[in-house]
Amino acid sequence: MAEAAAAANAAVAAAPDGVVRQRIDKMSGEVVDSNPYSRLMALQRMGIVKDYEQIRNKTVAVVGMGGVGSVAAEMLARCGIGRLLMFDYDHVELANMNRLFFRPEQCGMTKTDAAAQTLAGINPDVALESYTMNITTLEGFEAFKTCLTVAGCPADGRSNGGGKDGSNDGSGGSGRDGDGSALQRAADAVSRVDLVLSCVDNYEARMTINQVCLELGQTWMESGVSEDAVSGHIQVVAPGRTACFACVPPLVVASGIDERTLKREGVCAASLPTTMGIIAGLLVQNTLKYLLSFGQVTQYLGYSSLKDFFPTMDIKPNPGCINLLCGQRQAEWAVGAAERAVAAAAAAAEEAAEAAAAGPLHDSNDWGIEVMPDAADVATLQQAQQQALPEGLQFSMPSGGGMDAEQLRQEAVQDTEEGLDDLMAQLEQLSGGNK
């Protein structure tokens, strides 16, 4: 079959002069063969997305350029994402060829540089930043966080195409626990990315991403594929609003064995381009829904291929999370939630007052029809008011009330425990499916 490869190479030379994709200033919906965005802009005409071109203002960081991350990066580039940050410490090997994206001739290159090479050719409109670094070391932790907060990146990072050059603060990290200094760091830093996608294959890297995103108050999405290659999951982590990665034990990738350790012992995890491609697709689909505000962003979505089972669930934050910073984010979220509840109640009341001032639409009529209070409106108002308030805040409406903070806490604990039971039951189903 060596002839086949040779024939294919000959075909490259024989092909029409290679088209180089030119930069495009504005996405067009024009239906011509030469427009790379026509099928994406059609999402607007179909009523799916309100303003597709908003994607050019979005920045996504992909951490881990393996079988999931590389495909996720390619999907984002083809969708025309504005800026794409890519992180990995590893090189391309022939052993990666059973998954999509990398090609044999890229063996030996760093995964981030190989990806930047391919993606720049596919879509030069995307600003690519390629960071070859291990985020799990102390220095890597700080460098990673710096990359998410200021443009440009430390020493071993490399910005390809469009990334603004920025200063490297060069500070060595002093630890990543949820202590006072972390809280201080969190207060100082502001993220410059809209979303972080975790596509790593080990527990340590996930905990690193979790900590950095808690510090930055940065929403991220976790992904994973099981070691037997036949199941996987994606999960949204929004600091304070959902469980963080430390709130509950890891789900599908429960054993948390580092692939590198396994490889040294002459054993490796199985992988399939199908499972990894599907997980990458679900991850980026959720990303598009999140960034462009359409459909329903799913908080947790599992995939068990042997029986085509796709469990979904919501995982509430654990009030007893070992990461103190998560607790702080939860408190901040609760304050925000209370403020939103107050605003909702006020808006509902204002609407009700306006309706009352306007008087009944039909004061009397020939058919004896009476105007009754709308049961649904009353229920909505009561529901909004039942959102508990932390100390120091009061409902502005006479009918406002709510449970005290301790009562809220009790409820949250109970809810979380129920959530964990559900989780365990679903996990058992999942592992049953793998037998």
Next chain:
Amino acid sequence: MAEAAAAANAAVAAAPDGVVRQRIDKMSGEVVDSNPYSRLMALQRMGIVKDYEQIRNKTVAVVGMGGVGSVAAEMLARCGIGRLLMFDYDHVELANMNRLFFRPEQCGMTKTDAAAQTLAGINPDVALESYTMNITTLEGFEAFKTCLTVAGCPADGRSNGGGKDGSNDGSGGSGRDGDGSALQRAADAVSRVDLVLSCVDNYEARMTINQVCLELGQTWMESGVSEDAVSGHIQVVAPGRTACFACVPPLVVASGIDERTLKREGVCAASLPTTMGIIAGLLVQNTLKYLLSFGQVTQYLGYSSLKDFFPTMDIKPNPGCINLLCGQRQAEWAVGAAERAVAAAAAAAEEAAEAAAAGPLHDSNDWGIEVMPDAADVATLQQAQQQALPEGLQFSMPSGGGMDAEQLRQEAVQDTEEGLDDLMAQLEQLSGGNK
């Protein structure tokens, strides 16, 4: 960002000497970076697949090399499929760049040749056959069928790498209805492929694949993505055993509007690399389960991305299918099913007789325990015997019986109607999800 593309091209030259992937005679499970099959062979050690290397003896035809077909072909090539036939009539355009696989420099090439070029570089162990043809014309229909039955292909087809050269029978097709000549053709031809994957975007091409596969008794898998890009499905079609494409109206791609017609009017369907990549992944995952006998092959699997809803169902063949050949395949399947039921009943009876001859395991005992007939065994036997027989066949066992053919037909009709109701209900849910 043109500089970025230029920089990326420079990076190719600067990369370590391009590794050319050499042919490999036997798949190895050895865990070294240079082994492209280590992660696939690990599926055996993990207990998922019994004999992964069987994949090298399998042949799959992919019809339609668009956003689903090209990715499915890449997944199959990376998995080490033995032989891959690719069919498409179209050329690569910049307007295809919002989906995975094709690259801008391939614009102008036929999709099949561009795919063969890329895939030969990725995995030279795969025998690739590239057929640039429109299967929906009368000549295309016959040429397509010939490609599936004898090695090599008519005039406009091209065999790349490893495909045995065969003679082209050159016969022009005389029609493709389920008439006597079709039945005759069906009796003569033998398929040389293990599975056909339909990745086309129009009704006409699906009906063509359906007819050819009915004639050959060839199992195929259908796939489709909705015009608004946010839902899709895959479906297994096994002639006689499941619904054929003519048995029930098309599901998600219900309007059946030809994309080419739409394009001419300055309007195009929306598409996303995510949805298409997920459908390709689900399609090839089902293919691997089917070819390598693991997990559960799902007959119909839908994907509605807005709510992450994944309906599954079985669709029985329609006894009143407008395609007479489908009816014949159903009759053949019923005979086979009856034979299998007879064999199962005989095996169960033999087992029971052996058990009786051996006598009770404990004739009497100190605890007054009696040996009772096993209720489950009796139920299995009865169930097997309730499988109806067509005329001319009898159950070989004294207790054998069963309904007559008319009764069977009534039941089948009733079952199918119930199946259709379920279908419509699920479809309504699906379209509700898209609003």
